[in-house]
Amino acid sequence: MSVMRALGLRLHNQFQQVLPQRGAVMAMMRRGTHHDGTRLMSGDREVVGYGVNGNPIYIDCVEFPFPAIRYREVTAELCAVREKELGDWKALSIQDKKLLYRHSFCQTYAEFQHFTPDWKLVIGVGFWSAAIGLLISLSYYFKLYDPVPETYAEDRRQAQLRRIIQLQMNPITGLSSKWCYHTNKWK
Amino acid sequence: MSTWANLGLQDSASPLMEQLIFFHDHALLILVMITVLVGYLMFMLFFNSYVNRFLLHGQLIEMIWTILPAIILLFIAMPSLRLLYLLDEINEPSITLKSIGHQWYWSYEYSDFNNVEFDSYMIPTNELSNDGFRLLDVDNRIVLPMNSQIRILVTAADVIHSWTVPALGVKVDGTPGRLNQTNFFINRPGLFYGQCSEICGANHSFMPIVIESVPVNYFIKWISNSVNS
Numbered sequence: 001m002s003v004m005r006a007l008g009l010r011l012h013n014q015f016q017q018v019l020p021q022r023g024a025v026m027a028m029m030r031r032g033t034h035h036d037g038t039r040l041m042s043g044d045r046e047v048v049g050y051g052v053n054g055n056p057i058y059i060d061c062v063e064f065p066f067p068a069i070r071y072r073e074v075t076a077e078l079c080a081v082r083e084k085e086l087g088d089w090k091a092l093s094i095q096d097k098k099l100l101y102r103h104s105f106c107q108t109y110a111e112f113q114h115f116t117p118d119w120k121l122v123i124g125v126g127f128w129s130a131a132i133g134l135l136i137s138l139s140y141y142f143k144l145y146d147p148v149p150e151t152y153a154e155d156r157r158q159a160q161l162r163r164i165i166q167l168q169m170n171p172i173t174g175l176s177s178k179w180c181y182h183t184n185k186w187k
Numbered sequence: 188m189s190t191w192a193n194l195g196l197q198d199s200a201s202p203l204m205e206q207l208i209f210f211h212d213h214a215l216l217i218l219v220m221i222t223v224l225v226g227y228l229m230f231m232l233f234f235n236s237y238v239n240r241f242l243l244h245g246q247l248i249e250m251i252w253t254i255l256p257a258i259i260l261l262f263i264a265m266p267s268l269r270l271l272y273l274l275d276e277i278n279e280p281s282i283t284l285k286s287i288g289h290q291w292y293w294s295y296e297y298s299d300f301n302n303v304e305f306d307s308y309m310i311p312t313n314e315l316s317n318d319g320f321r322l323l324d325v326d327n328r329i330v331l332p333m334n335s336q337i338r339i340l341v342t343a344a345d346v347i348h349s350w351t352v353p354a355l356g357v358k359v360d361g362t363p364g365r366l367n368q369t370n371f372f373i374n375r376p377g378l379f380y381g382q383c384s385e386i387c388g389a390n391h392s393f394m395p396i397v398i399e400s401v402p403v404n405y406f407i408k409w410i411s412n413s414v415n416s
Contacts, residue, residue: 151315167377174193174197174198
């Protein structure tokens with residue numbers, strides 16, 4: 001039992017030693033391991049919450065509004081404003097409030113939620129592709145293809161249509177169903 | 188035959204084709220409903236800005252969207268199986284036609300009454316009459332009686348061909364060394380066109396099939412004349 005208490009006391013002392021000797025900064029929690037890639041990326045930035053999944057990663061995100069770490073590391077300028085923050089908030093200037101915000105966050109909601117102009121590029125590329133495709137098709141039609149067969153001539157098409165109607169082709173819902181056989185006219 | 192800008196199936200000349208058209212319409216209606224539902228969901232999702240960030244599972248909705256498609260499939264499967272068995276019904280044909288595919292024409296035999304045989308070649312475009320249908324009209328049409336059950340035996344002499352008449356809902360492959368049999372029934376007079384439906388060489392697109400459906404007495408007159416000539 002006394003061994004456990006000694007161990008606990010030793011850990012507590014170690015913890016107290018790694019606390020920075022600053023005025024009124026909130027307690028910083030450090031992770032147990034130092035061989036951690038994520039920890040390398042987060043650097044000296046304060047861990048202030050759970051974030052998305054507990055990892056000390058900064059992200060601006062509507063679904064998880066409070067990231068796990070502050071955006072910037074502690075600076076002397078910040079410490080001064082933090083001292084002021086302990087007092088009456090009405091005494092804080094706009095610059096102070098902005099400094100506090102930008103220290104903890106990278107962008108405001110308005111900044112990371114606005115529409116991008118990507119859609120203009122997409123629409124533009126789409127229209128250009130359609131135009132170029134149309135030009136290519138037209139050039140094929142006028143320059144490349146053979147002329148249509150002689151059965152496409154107007155008199156032959158009329159004769160074929162007359163034969164289709166006389167043969168009563170597709171008489172239920174098709175072409176012949178639109179012809180009135182009593183008056184010999186279209187319905 | 189297909190008329191200009193024909194998007195759907197040709198009007199039927201056979202009761203089985205009628206049933207096929209009804210089934211097609213039924214299945215397509217179900218598909219359109221599913222597409223509209225999914226399209227609506229996707230469209231509404233586009234304008235949604237809410238996110239449930241603590242969503243882990245939804246057992247009830249997963250049950251619903253598993254059971255519901257199974258029920259929809261049942262509604263498609265039951266008419267489909269009914270039609271499948273209807274197409275295979277045994278009936279007593281009154282006449283048998285033999286169709287032999289060659290490269291690149293069809294030949295037909297009516298063996299019930301003193302062998303009537305003839306070849307059916309496509310009429311070339313430059314020999315077509317003013318009202319002829321390009322790539323469809325033939326020199327000798329198959330004359331068949333209407334309102335009679337007809338048996339057809341299809342085979343081929345060289346490569347695989349396929350004897351098709353969409354208005355009757357018939358498509359039968361003709362394989363060399365094999366006789367494929369099917370039945371059909373024509374319920375109105377007129378001309379019914381089809382085209383070879385199995386790639387068979389350079390002129391595969393130029394060996395059409397034309398059936399001339401006539402009342403029984405006209406058919407008897409025609410076949411007697413054919414036998415005599």
